[in-house]
Amino acid sequence: MKNLTGFLKKTLLLLSSFSLLLFTQCEVQAADSDVSASVDLSYIFDLEDLEIQFDFTVTNNSDYPSVLNYYTLNLPFTNITRSTFIIDGTAIQSNIYDKEYGSDIILDLNSEVVKSDRPVKFSGTVLVDDFISQANQSTRKIILPTEISTNIATKSIEISYNADFGAPQYLSVNYSKLQKIQDYYNITVNNIGSSKQMTLIFGENVAYDFAIEKTVANNDSNSYRVFDIALPKHHHNQLITLENVEPLPDTTYRDADSNIFLSYNIPPNKALDVKITGTVAFNYNWNGDEIGNIELALRSDLIENSKYWEIAQESELSRFELFAEKRGLDLSKTVDSADTKQFQKIAYDYVIDRLSIKQITTDNEGFTSVHGGADAALERKSEAKPEDYSDLLIALLRRYNIPARMSIGYVVPGEFSNEGFFHYWVETWQPDSGWVILDPALDDLLTKSNYFAKQSYEHITILSRGTSSLKPKLPVTAIHEYSFTPSEDIFERNPDFSAQFNFDDISISDSIATGYLTIKNTGSTIIKDFEITESPGLNLFYFNNILLVPGQELDIPINYELPEISPRQRSMNNSIDLEGVIAVHNLTRQRVDRDYTASIQFINYWWWNLLLKLISILLFISVIGVLFTIFRRYVKFMSMRRHKSRSRSVLVLLMTVLAISFSVLPVSAQANTTDQVDTPDGVEQTQEPLQEQAFENAEIEVELGTQSVWNKSIPVNVSFTPHITSENTEISWDVPAGIELIEEHPRYISTVKDQPYSVRAVVNPIKGGDYRLVVNITSWTQTNYTTSKSIEFTLGEDLIANPPTDGYSLMIMVKYGVLGLGGLLVLGGIGFGGKFLLEWLKKYFSPPEI
Numbered sequence: 001m002k003n004l005t006g007f008l009k010k011t012l013l014l015l016s017s018f019s020l021l022l023f024t025q026c027e028v029q030a031a032d033s034d035v036s037a038s039v040d041l042s043y044i045f046d047l048e049d050l051e052i053q054f055d056f057t058v059t060n061n062s063d064y065p066s067v068l069n070y071y072t073l074n075l076p077f078t079n080i081t082r083s084t085f086i087i088d089g090t091a092i093q094s095n096i097y098d099k100e101y102g103s104d105i106i107l108d109l110n111s112e113v114v115k116s117d118r119p120v121k122f123s124g125t126v127l128v129d130d131f132i133s134q135a136n137q138s139t140r141k142i143i144l145p146t147e148i149s150t151n152i153a154t155k156s157i158e159i160s161y162n163a164d165f166g167a168p169q170y171l172s173v174n175y176s177k178l179q180k181i182q183d184y185y186n187i188t189v190n191n192i193g194s195s196k197q198m199t200l201i202f203g204e205n206v207a208y209d210f211a212i213e214k215t216v217a218n219n220d221s222n223s224y225r226v227f228d229i230a231l232p233k234h235h236h237n238q239l240i241t242l243e244n245v246e247p248l249p250d251t252t253y254r255d256a257d258s259n260i261f262l263s264y265n266i267p268p269n270k271a272l273d274v275k276i277t278g279t280v281a282f283n284y285n286w287n288g289d290e291i292g293n294i295e296l297a298l299r300s301d302l303i304e305n306s307k308y309w310e311i312a313q314e315s316e317l318s319r320f321e322l323f324a325e326k327r328g329l330d331l332s333k334t335v336d337s338a339d340t341k342q343f344q345k346i347a348y349d350y351v352i353d354r355l356s357i358k359q360i361t362t363d364n365e366g367f368t369s370v371h372g373g374a375d376a377a378l379e380r381k382s383e384a385k386p387e388d389y390s391d392l393l394i395a396l397l398r399r400y401n402i403p404a405r406m407s408i409g410y411v412v413p414g415e416f417s418n419e420g421f422f423h424y425w426v427e428t429w430q431p432d433s434g435w436v437i438l439d440p441a442l443d444d445l446l447t448k449s450n451y452f453a454k455q456s457y458e459h460i461t462i463l464s465r466g467t468s469s470l471k472p473k474l475p476v477t478a479i480h481e482y483s484f485t486p487s488e489d490i491f492e493r494n495p496d497f498s499a500q501f502n503f504d505d506i507s508i509s510d511s512i513a514t515g516y517l518t519i520k521n522t523g524s525t526i527i528k529d530f531e532i533t534e535s536p537g538l539n540l541f542y543f544n545n546i547l548l549v550p551g552q553e554l555d556i557p558i559n560y561e562l563p564e565i566s567p568r569q570r571s572m573n574n575s576i577d578l579e580g581v582i583a584v585h586n587l588t589r590q591r592v593d594r595d596y597t598a599s600i601q602f603i604n605y606w607w608w609n610l611l612l613k614l615i616s617i618l619l620f621i622s623v624i625g626v627l628f629t630i631f632r633r634y635v636k637f638m639s640m641r642r643h644k645s646r647s648r649s650v651l652v653l654l655m656t657v658l659a660i661s662f663s664v665l666p667v668s669a670q671a672n673t674t675d676q677v678d679t680p681d682g683v684e685q686t687q688e689p690l691q692e693q694a695f696e697n698a699e700i701e702v703e704l705g706t707q708s709v710w711n712k713s714i715p716v717n718v719s720f721t722p723h724i725t726s727e728n729t730e731i732s733w734d735v736p737a738g739i740e741l742i743e744e745h746p747r748y749i750s751t752v753k754d755q756p757y758s759v760r761a762v763v764n765p766i767k768g769g770d771y772r773l774v775v776n777i778t779s780w781t782q783t784n785y786t787t788s789k790s791i792e793f794t795l796g797e798d799l800i801a802n803p804p805t806d807g808y809s810l811m812i813m814v815k816y817g818v819l820g821l822g823g824l825l826v827l828g829g830i831g832f833g834g835k836f837l838l839e840w841l842k843k844y845f846s847p848p849e850i
Contacts, residue, residue: 034062035114037071038153043144046162050077050131054085056152058120068109068120073148076102076197077128085124087112092122141486146173146189147196157189159200170201170457170486172413199486206457207281207487208412214481216264217271223754224268224723226697226785228261230475232280232409233461234526234587236435241493241524242278245549252526252547253786257405257464259472260526262549279487284455301467302403302429308373308469309395316378320396323350331400340402341430341453344438347396348452351440355384355392360421360445371470386424386441391469393426393440403429405466408474411442412458412484420484422476425451425459460484495586496523497548501558501578501598511562512803513600516555517582521548525586530556535580537561541772541792557792560600576600697785698722698777704793706807709815712799714763716741716791718775722751726779731759734774734788739795740764741773751779765799 035058042053052075060066080103085092093108105126114120132142146154163183176190189198201207216227229249234240235258249262266272311317321331324346329339355377372380374395377388390406397404404426411423425439430453437459439451462482463472476482503515517540521527527548532538541557548554560578578598585591698720705715722729729751735741745759763773774790794802801808 034064035060035066035068036153037149037151038155039148040156040158041146041148041154042158042160044160045131045142047164048130048132050128052126052128054124054126054148056120056122056124058114060114060116060119063116065113065115068112068114071107071109071149073105073107074099074102075105075126075148076143076145077131078102079129079131080105080126081129082127083124084126085122087120087122092124094124142200142202143197144200145197146192154192157192157198159187159189160184165202168200168202170199170206172199172486201457201486207279208460208484209487210278210280210460210482210484212274212276212482214274214475215271216266216274218266218268221268225266226723227264227266227272228475228785229264229274229276230463230472231260231262231276231278233259233464235461235464237282237284237455238461239281239283239493239588240278240526241281242276242526242550243524244275244277245551246275247272248552249549252549252552253545254547255472255786257466257472259463260547280460280484281487282455282457302405303398303401305395305398306469308371308391309398311374311378311392311395311399313375313378317399320347320350323353341432343400344397344402344428344430345452347393348438348440348443350396351389351393352444354378355381355389355440355444357384357386357389357441357444360386360423360441373469384441389441389444390424390426393438394469397426397428405464406469407437407459407461408463408465409459409461410482410484412460412486420479422474422479422482423459427461427464493586493588493590494524495527495584495590495592496521497527497584497592497594498522499582499594499596501596503560503598503600506562506600513560513562515558515560517558518553518555519548519584520553521550523586523592524550525588525590526550527584527586527592529585530554531583532558533581533583535578537563538578538580539770541790545788562600697724697726697779698787700775700777700787700789702773702775702789702791704791704801704805706811707801707805709808709811712765714765714793714801714805716761716763716773716775717758718760718789719756719758720777720787721756722753722777722779724779724785725753726751728780730776730778730780732776732778733761734776736771736773738765738767738769739771739773740766765795768795768797768799770794 037056037058039057040055042055044051044053054073056071058068078098080096083094083096083105085094085107087109092110095106095108097104097106107124109120109122112120144157144159146157148154161184163180163185165185167178167180167185168187171187173189173192175187177186177188179186192198210232212229212231214229216229218225218227231242232238232240245262247264250265251263252260253263254260262274262276264272264274324331324343327342327346327349329342329346331343371387372391374391377384377392380388394404394406405428407425407427409423409425410420412420423439424441425437427435428438430436433453436453437451437456438453439456439459443451463474465471498520500518501515502518503513506513517530517532519527519530528546530540532540538560539558541559546554562576576599578596578600580596581593582596583591583593700718700720702716702718705717707714718731727750728748730748731743731745732747733741733743740763742762742764744761749757751757770792771794772790772792774788776786776788778786796802
């Protein structure tokens with residue numbers, strides 16, 4: 001019997017060894033499939049190395065003993081310098097093998113027998129040398145495995161690390177306890193889920209790399225179509241940079257809620273593959289946009305109710321007031337700033353109490369469902385969706401004049417799900433904290449979580465709805481079009497640009513030089529607000545809402561008021577040198593200044609000089625002839641022959657003076673220069689022209705009519721051709737201070753695609769200065785599109801346009817002609833009336849004839 005038992009053991013050992021040779025990639029190899037294993041993990045790391053501690057438990061779920069031969073541990077680390085494992089006080093032999101994904105550690109368990117009533121326990125330690133340099137040079141992101149082998153379940157994870165890292169800004173799995181003990185932080189993870197790894201991010205910024213990949217197609221065979229792609233929103237504590245935008249958009253703009261859109265004008269029967277990459281970073285310590293937040297929070301449209309953000313049921317409002325009263329807040333009084341946070345928490349809890357959610361889908365199903373609003377949310381309260389929670393909460397907050405808006409965005413993988421998903425939540429204003437996140441839907445689903453005013457590093461806002469409860473909509477058709485992954489790089493906002501001047505041809509009589517300043521974004525952030533300082537007489541004209549993504553260019557019209565110098569001085573100097581500072585800002589209000597120099601050259605044309613000389617000679621001969629004739633007649637008339645020689649001397653002297661004067665007549669000039677702005681080293685200046693800007697929903701032409709010579713008003717004629725049909729097309733104006741605009745057209749009209757329209761307005765000047773008047777054509781459809789067109793003009797101190805509008809000179813002549821004719825008529829009338837009056841008086845006072 002003993003021989004038979006020994007034979008079976010040898011056979012089993014031989015088969016196990018053979019299996020090891022065949023299946024070196026298997027994580028766990030045991031003699032029986034009823035064997036299960038679990039492990040408790042401990043990760044301990046400092047500023048250099050990582051120590052992993054294992055506590056294994058192997059159990060047998062059958063009534064028959066099993067033999068353990070080898071365990072294979074898969075670790076995503078290299079540089080493993082120490083591997084120590086112990087079972088029942090005896091060291092276990094371990095072999096380390098380098099793999100493409102890291103290292104395999106094979107443990108020889110020496111045929112350990114595991115029974116149903118006797119689990120096998122063993123422990124070990126692995127040291128990973130120079131771990132931080134492998135994880136990330138910036139020590140901002142650390143990835144640790146939650147699964148070390150496929151067939152080994154992880155029961156718990158303890159993380160202990162050097163306190164110099166600080167508390168984690170982000171941990172991709174839920175943890176139950178975080179505490180600091182002396183020089184180390186300890187984290188206990190209690191909800192691992194199905195994720196095979198967990199990510200910790202340290203530092204002030206938590207960043208995600210994002211990619212947008214979308215194909216936009218125009219199936220219309222007759223006309224262009226405009227497609228807008230939304231970027232992640234750049235606002236308060238969420239900052240974006242852009243790495244690549246391909247292809248560059250036709251226009252980049254922000255709407256009334258500060259959402260950023262890249263707009264592409266697609267030709268008929270064409271498709272475009274758009275790929276955008278960049279970084280989204282959270283920074284809850286940044287207050288650069290505080291003023292903008294306050295201004296935004298005070299906007300009246302953020303507290304207005306609408307069809308979908310209004311509760312029509314008085315019984316529901318009474319129920320809410322009773323709910324608030326039980327929480328210690330009397331809503332019969334005005335909710336002041338001191339009660340704001342308390343009220344927001346009560347409204348938040350009330351929404352969670354009233355609605356129930358079954359699940360949150362991780363696809364885009366929620367973005368194709370019918371939007372019902374706050375009242376509809378209450379009707380389907382047992383099967384509510386995240387959008388319903390947001391609608392009801394916004395309706396409650398706005399009813400009591402607390403600013404609130406809806407956020408549409410993406411929740412990255414974390415404690416809720418191993419997959420990211422699109423989602424709705426609410427942002428509301430707190431006087432001491434600014435805009436904060438409220439996510440009652442996710443809070444209702446995760447009972448142990450709290451998403452009230454949480455500094456969330458998982459919610460990435462793509463769009464905000466504040467001015468409308470229906471728009472904008474997130475233009476997604478598939479979940480993969482937007483992707484977000486933890487970033488390994490330090491988040492840096494690098495605004496930069498290059499610029500070059502291009503002046504148009506000018507003549508010797510011009511008082512203003514016109515041209516373009518071409519700005520190109522060469523940094524990694526979106527730039528806006530272009531200005532020239534320390535340059536008297538040089539003016540820029542552009543739209544305030546124009547944005548430039550990295551790589552995008554813009555031609556900005558400029559003019560320069562030429563100094564008052566004589567034509568002779570212009571001819572002698574040959575050029576005018578300009579210098580000053582060009583400044584741009586990015587969306588975080590960082591400013592970049594660049595010194596620039598430019599030059600306007602005056603070029604002398606040989607044919608013009610020759611023509612002037614010929615004219616001078618002809619004038620000289622004519623004047624000499626006239627003077628000679630005058631002097632001859634004078635001498636003859638005076639009969640003073642003795643003074644004849646003196647007269648001739650005077651004549652010769654005058655002829656000499658005239659010859660010198662006419663020989664220095666001015667020459668014409670032109671300027672066609674390309675001058676560059678001083679830019680950082682390594683930034684090349686481009687000579688390529690700006691890509692033609694495509695129109696959005698309409699083609700617009702704006703021109704000034706002839707200024708009135710009587711009241712100095714200027715008509716403005718607008719003609720536009722819409723590319724889309726809209727029953728409500730709004731025509732609005734951006735009017736600067738200093739002028740008054742009288743609209744001679746309705747504000748809303750119905751437009752038909754490709755049908756031209758014309759409207760008119762009148763500008764009444766108030767004071768002199770440089771002005772830019774903007775007309776906006778907005779097509780209110782399922783998605784509102786706006787196209788703007790501006791026109792620039794200058795008014796002198798006398799309120800006359802400079803340069804004068806077409807036909808103004810003629811109208812001046814007509815005016816004086818009319819005034820002259822009127823004066824003659826008045827004088828004639830006075831003369832005729834006076835003559836008639838004198839005759840009447842003479843006749844009246846004459847004595848009667850006898």
